[in-house]
Amino acid sequence: MENCLYCKNKEKLDSLMIYIADLKVCKLYLFKEQTYYGRCVIAYKDHNVDFTELNAEESAAFISDMQTVGRAIMKSVNPAKVNYGMFSDTLPHLHVHIVPKQKDGYGFGGTFEMNVNPPKYLSDAEYKEIIDKIKSNL
Numbered sequence: 286m287e288n289c290l291y292c293k294n295k296e297k298l299d300s301l302m303i304y305i306a307d308l309k310v311c312k313l314y315l316f317k318e319q320t321y322y323g324r325c326v327i328a329y330k331d332h333n334v335d336f337t338e339l340n341a342e343e344s345a346a347f348i349s350d351m352q353t354v355g356r357a358i359m360k361s362v363n364p365a366k367v368n369y370g371m372f373s374d375t376l377p378h379l380h381v382h383i384v385p386k387q388k389d390g391y392g393f394g395g396t397f398e399m400n401v402n403p404p405k406y407l408s409d410a411e412y413k414e415i416i417d418k419i420k421s422n423l
């Protein structure tokens with residue numbers, strides 16, 4: 286837990302993401318790198334829980350949070366598809382990358398890239414605009 290991005294490393298978290306809202310059992314963040322416009326992350330409320338360890342009730346709440354964000358992103362940026370990525374090889378904190386894909390956008394038809402090079406960052410006004418949109422659609 287010492288170096289966990291979501292629990293203990295606010296500085297690193299703030300460099301990568303912007304907090305949007307608390308959901309049922311997750312916190313929602315906008316990913317600062319916005320090659321996939323509207324890309325978000327949800328992180329589970331507790332540290333060191335694997336997806337397979339959630340009981341039926343926790344699992345339903347977790348999936349519901351994922352759907353809530355997926356629907357909000359669909360309404361906010363009207364993508365062709367939303368991708369959901371759970372990796373966590375080296376970060377033992379349950380989280381999901383929720384990544385909208387446009388048909389004529391970057392990497393459509395393939396696996397989304399975690400770290401696109403060069404990265405695409407927005408202005409503060411543009412971050413506020415997309416965050417407000419997603420928030421209003423939650």
Ligand SMILES: [Zn+2]
Pocket residue numbers: 286289290291292293331332333377378
């Ligand atoms: Zn953690």
